[in-house]
Amino acid sequence: MTDTLDTRFIVKQFENYIPLSCKDKELVSSLVKPPVTYLKNTSVWHQGTSSERFYILSKGWVYAYRNMEDGTRQVLDLYVPGDIIGLREFAFRKRGSGLMTLSNAELYPFSMPQLSTLFAHSPSLCNVLFTIVARHQAILLERMVNLGRRSAREKLAHFLVELSERLRRVQRIPGNALELPVPQALLADALGLSVVHVNRTCRELKENGLVMPAGSGLTILDLEGLRKVAQFDAYYLEHDAETLSAYLRTSAEANVSPDC
Amino acid sequence: MTDTLDTRFIVKQFENYIPLSCKDKELVSSLVKPPVTYLKNTSVWHQGTSSERFYILSKGWVYAYRNMEDGTRQVLDLYVPGDIIGLREFAFRKRGSGLMTLSNAELYPFSMPQLSTLFAHSPSLCNVLFTIVARHQAILLERMVNLGRRSAREKLAHFLVELSERLRRVQRIPGNALELPVPQALLADALGLSVVHVNRTCRELKENGLVMPAGSGLTILDLEGLRKVAQFDAYYLEHDAETLSAYLRTSAEANVSPDC
DNA sequence: CGCCGCGTTGAAGAAAATCAAAGCACGTGG
DNA sequence: CCACGTGCTTTGATTTTCTTCAACGCGGCG
Numbered sequence: 220m221t222d223t224l225d226t227r228f229i230v231k232q233f234e235n236y237i238p239l240s241c242k243d244k245e246l247v248s249s250l251v252k253p254p255v256t257y258l259k260n261t262s263v264w265h266q267g268t269s270s271e272r273f274y275i276l277s278k279g280w281v282y283a284y285r286n287m288e289d290g291t292r293q294v295l296d297l298y299v300p301g302d303i304i305g306l307r308e309f310a311f312r313k314r315g316s317g318l319m320t321l322s323n324a325e326l327y328p329f330s331m332p333q334l335s336t337l338f339a340h341s342p343s344l345c346n347v348l349f350t351i352v353a354r355h356q357a358i359l360l361e362r363m364v365n366l367g368r369r370s371a372r373e374k375l376a377h378f379l380v381e382l383s384e385r386l387r388r389v390q391r392i393p394g395n396a397l398e399l400p401v402p403q404a405l406l407a408d409a410l411g412l413s414v415v416h417v418n419r420t421c422r423e424l425k426e427n428g429l430v431m432p433a434g435s436g437l438t439i440l441d442l443e444g445l446r447k448v449a450q451f452d453a454y455y456l457e458h459d460a461e462t463l464s465a466y467l468r469t470s471a472e473a474n475v476s477p478d479c
Numbered sequence: 480m481t482d483t484l485d486t487r488f489i490v491k492q493f494e495n496y497i498p499l500s501c502k503d504k505e506l507v508s509s510l511v512k513p514p515v516t517y518l519k520n521t522s523v524w525h526q527g528t529s530s531e532r533f534y535i536l537s538k539g540w541v542y543a544y545r546n547m548e549d550g551t552r553q554v555l556d557l558y559v560p561g562d563i564i565g566l567r568e569f570a571f572r573k574r575g576s577g578l579m580t581l582s583n584a585e586l587y588p589f590s591m592p593q594l595s596t597l598f599a600h601s602p603s604l605c606n607v608l609f610t611i612v613a614r615h616q617a618i619l620l621e622r623m624v625n626l627g628r629r630s631a632r633e634k635l636a637h638f639l640v641e642l643s644e645r646l647r648r649v650q651r652i653p654g655n656a657l658e659l660p661v662p663q664a665l666l667a668d669a670l671g672l673s674v675v676h677v678n679r680t681c682r683e684l685k686e687n688g689l690v691m692p693a694g695s696g697l698t699i700l701d702l703e704g705l706r707k708v709a710q711f712d713a714y715y716l717e718h719d720a721e722t723l724s725a726y727l728r729t730s731a732e733a734n735v736s737p738d739c
Numbered sequence: 740c741g742c743c744g745c746g747t748t749g750a751a752g753a754a755a756a757t758c759a760a761a762g763c764a765c766g767t768g769g
Numbered sequence: 770c771c772a773c774g775t776g777c778t779t780t781g782a783t784t785t786t787c788t789t790c791a792a793c794g795c796g797g798c799g
Binding site: 236285287288291292293295306307308309310311312313315316331332333334335336338339342345346348349350352353354355356357359360361362363364366367368408409410411450454455457458459462463465466467469470 | 496545547548551552553555566567568569570571572573575576591592593594595596598599602605606608609610612613614615616617619620621622623624626627628668669670671710714715717718719722723725726727729730
C-alpha cells in the first residue's frame, strides 16, 4: 500500500500498443497491487476454480494446461514476462484450464471487475485490451495450424521459433544462442505428441545443429535454420500500432483526452 | 439507407449476454448497414487481405481457413448464424485466414473503427464484446485440445457435438435428428485428418448408429451417444450472465444509464 | 546410498496418411 | 432421354508417422 510500488512495468505493457495519456497511466497505476510470487512447478490456479482474477506476468515462465480424463494433458499456452494471463475467463464462472509455473515466477494480480472499470473509464485502454486479446487469438490460431497440419519436426521447430520471437520482443537477446527452460514433457503436451517422439525429434534437430540440450530444456543454436524448417511467418505476432491509432482517431473525435 | 432495415437480429445477438439500455440498442442499431449475401462456396475474404471489416452472420454457414504452403489446409472456425466473425483481426493489418461460405449466406458488415466507436460510447457493449471474444477463445482452446489429444473418433464426435450445441443455442432444433451440411473434406481439414480417414471414422459412427449420411454432410441420430464418445463437457460454451452483470454493477456505480 | 525426475534408446504395434481406383448423385448439353 | 463431367464419397492395399511398452542412464539431493 506504500507508494514505493513500481507500476512502470505494467504501464509499459500497455504502452507497447499505443502511447497512453497521463490520465490513462494513472488509471492503470491505481489498479496495480503488489506482485505475488510462486515457486517453480507450483499451481497458480486449478482448472474448474472460479475466475475472479487475471495476472500480468513480470518474471519467470508459466503455462496453461488442461488435464484430460484419461490422464493425458494438453498444454494450451506458454507465457513469458509481459504476457497477460487469464483474460479469456472474463465472464466465465470457472476456469477452463489450470496454470502452473515452469520456473520461479512473479505476477501482478488484477480482479476481473477492475477490467470492467477500465473499460468504463478509458476507451483507449479498452482498445488496447481488445488488441491484446485479438493478438492472443492469432497466436492460438497459429497453434491450431501447428497441431493440425504440421509434422512433428515442423511442430517443434515452429514452437521454438515462436517462443524465441516472443521473447525477443520483450527482452534483449543474451547473445546468439537462446536458452529455453522447457522440459520435453511440456513440449510433448503442447504439440500433441508423445514424450518419446519429442525426444527423437529433438535429436534430429540436434544432429542438424539447430538446437542443443541444456539442462532441463534446450538451447537454440540456429534460429534461421529452425525458421526454415517451420516455414515460420511472424505476421501473427505483429499488431499494427498505426491501424490502432487510426481507429482511435476515427472514434474519439469527441473525447479529447487532456495530454500531459 | 431507408428505415426499413431490420436491426433486431443484430441487437438480439448482443442481448444474449446482458440486457441493453435503450441508448445502447440505438447505438448498435445506428451502426447497422444492409446485409450482404454470398453464394455457396464463394470467398468472403482472402487470407492476406486487409482487415477493415468484421461481420455478423445472419443466415447460412461459413468457415475460416488457412492455406498452407504445401497445399494442405487447416479449417480454423466454422460459423453458424449469430456468430461474429473477424474480430480477431482487430488492429491487424492483414487477415491471417480466409473466409468461405459453406452455403448461401447473409452477413451484416461493420467496420473496425466502428468497434472503437462502440467502445468509446458504451462500456456495457464493451463488456459484451469482451465476453464474446473470451467465449470465442474458449472455443478455440477446446479445439486445440481436440487437435492435440484426442483420437480421430473422439475428434469427430466432439466436433459434431459442439456444432449441434452451438446450433441449439441459436435456433430451435427441428426434431431429434439434426442435419449438418458439412462435407467430409471440411471435417478433415478442421480436425487435422485426411479425408480418407474421416470417411472411415464416419463409417464407424454410422455402424454404431450415431450418425447417418445426408447428401453432402451428415445427420446426427444419437447426440447423447456422441457426447459420450467425445466426453463432451459444454462448460466452455456457457458464458455467465450473472458474473458479467456483477462486473458491470461494480464498475458502473458512477455512470447511471438512463433506462427506457 | 538410494530415490526421483528427466532424458535417452530399442523394439513392437497402432493410428493415420498416402496411393490408386471406383462408385454415385446431380446437373448440363447433346 | 442419355452421355458426360464434376464433386464428393467410398474402399482396398500399402507405407509412414507416431505411440506404447520397457528399460536404462544420469545428475541432484535428502
